Amino acid sequence: MMIKRSIYKIPDGKLVKIELKEKQGKIIRIKITGDFFIYPEEMIYSLEDHLVGCTIERTVLKNKIEKWLHKYQIDCFGITSTGLADAIIMIK
Amino acid sequence: MNARLLTTGFATAYENMAIDEAILIHAQENPQVTLRLYGWNPSAISIGYFQSLKEEVDLAKCKKYQTDYIRRITGGGAVFHDDEVTYSIIAPIDGILIPKNILMSYKKICQGVIEGLKTFGVVSQFIPLNDIISSGKKISGNAQTRKNNVLLQHGTILLKVDVEKMFSLLKVPNEKLKNKIIKDVKQRVIGIQDLLGKKISFEACQKALIYGFQKSLKFNYVKMPLSSSEILLVKKLEEQKYRSDKWNHQR
Numbered sequence: 001m002m003i004k005r006s007i008y009k010i011p012d013g014k015l016v017k018i019e020l021k022e023k024q025g026k027i028i029r030i031k032i033t034g035d036f037f038i039y040p041e042e043m044i045y046s047l048e049d050h051l052v053g054c055t056i057e058r059t060v061l062k063n064k065i066e067k068w069l070h071k072y073q074i075d076c077f078g079i080t081s082t083g084l085a086d087a088i089i090m091i092k
Numbered sequence: 093m094n095a096r097l098l099t100t101g102f103a104t105a106y107e108n109m110a111i112d113e114a115i116l117i118h119a120q121e122n123p124q125v126t127l128r129l130y131g132w133n134p135s136a137i138s139i140g141y142f143q144s145l146k147e148e149v150d151l152a153k154c155k156k157y158q159t160d161y162i163r164r165i166t167g168g169g170a171v172f173h174d175d176e177v178t179y180s181i182i183a184p185i186d187g188i189l190i191p192k193n194i195l196m197s198y199k200k201i202c203q204g205v206i207e208g209l210k211t212f213g214v215v216s217q218f219i220p221l222n223d224i225i226s227s228g229k230k231i232s233g234n235a236q237t238r239k240n241n242v243l244l245q246h247g248t249i250l251l252k253v254d255v256e257k258m259f260s261l262l263k264v265p266n267e268k269l270k271n272k273i274i275k276d277v278k279q280r281v282i283g284i285q286d287l288l289g290k291k292i293s294f295e296a297c298q299k300a301l302i303y304g305f306q307k308s309l310k311f312n313y314v315k316m317p318l319s320s321s322e323i324l325l326v327k328k329l330e331e332q333k334y335r336s337d338k339w340n341h342q343r
């Protein structure tokens with residue numbers, strides 16, 4: 001399985017780099033790196049796990065990320081649900 | 093309220109990051125405010141918590157030029173720690189002197205840097221989330237983490253910037269654009285010495301920052317060293333965490 005990558009500068013935000021494995025349009029594994037801020041930091045692993053199995057489609061990703069942000073009351077700076085979803089769909 | 097003023101001088105990246113974290117851990121059990129000032133020897137690159145080490149840093153070049161590299165516990169970007177003074181503030185988030193709101197707390201702490209720079213006649217301003225700029229160029233970068241209601245914010249105040257050297261050690265997404273990126277960064281980043289056109293020593297900048305924090309974060313600063321339990325924790329963190337590939341290559 002090929003690892004796909006993308007680099008995306010979120011408008012008014014930070015640079016996000018995506019590395020992911022996909023199968024039939026769904027995420028098998030994802031790594032989200034970059035110079036953004038997420039509080040608490042360790043929750044990035046929870047986010048990456050949360051996105052496994054998700055269809056690589058803008059609205060689906062955006063909603064899934066938003067639900068996660070809300071559920072764990074995560075504070076983000078330089079990264080948004082829309083920005084991250086856009087970064088992920090760029091790998092296609 | 094008293095705050096500890098801690099000057100640890102120049103140390104390696106591993107020791108420096110271990111000291112910041114040890115103070116942060118210690119303060120969760122023993123509430124205390126610390127203002128620390130320090131430098132880096134040898135020069136080092138630190139990357140943000142969320143960054144990929146191998147994608148941001150040219151590890152072979154770092155070895156060749158004896159530059160250390162380390163992952164921070166704070167988010168944000170890669171920093172080349174060379175000619176600069178670094179500060180850290182570790183403080184319980186009391187909602188009075190240290191705001192609960194993340195953005196507000198960045199702003200409040202960055203005000204210490206701004207007041208310090210003012211003593212050199214350097215006018216600067218806070219640009220959310222984590223930069224301080226002067227004459228439209230970045231002069232200070234800052235990053236914050238929070239653990240159990242204690243905050244650690246550290247940041248650098250550039251004395252002199254060597255962008256060429258910095259980019260001989262950092263990787264860029266597209267090698268073909270490297271020269272353009274270097275040119276852009278030269279337009280966007282500046283040190284105090286470059287701004288003033290004269291030498292400003294590490295000591296002079298450190299003194300200015302202490303003054304700046306005294307003025308903006310109104311604690312009663314008392315010079316005090318690390319405690320013996322903090323020193324033990326520093327040694328442990330340095331050896332087991334910050335010198336380990338497991339941590340530095342984590343992402």
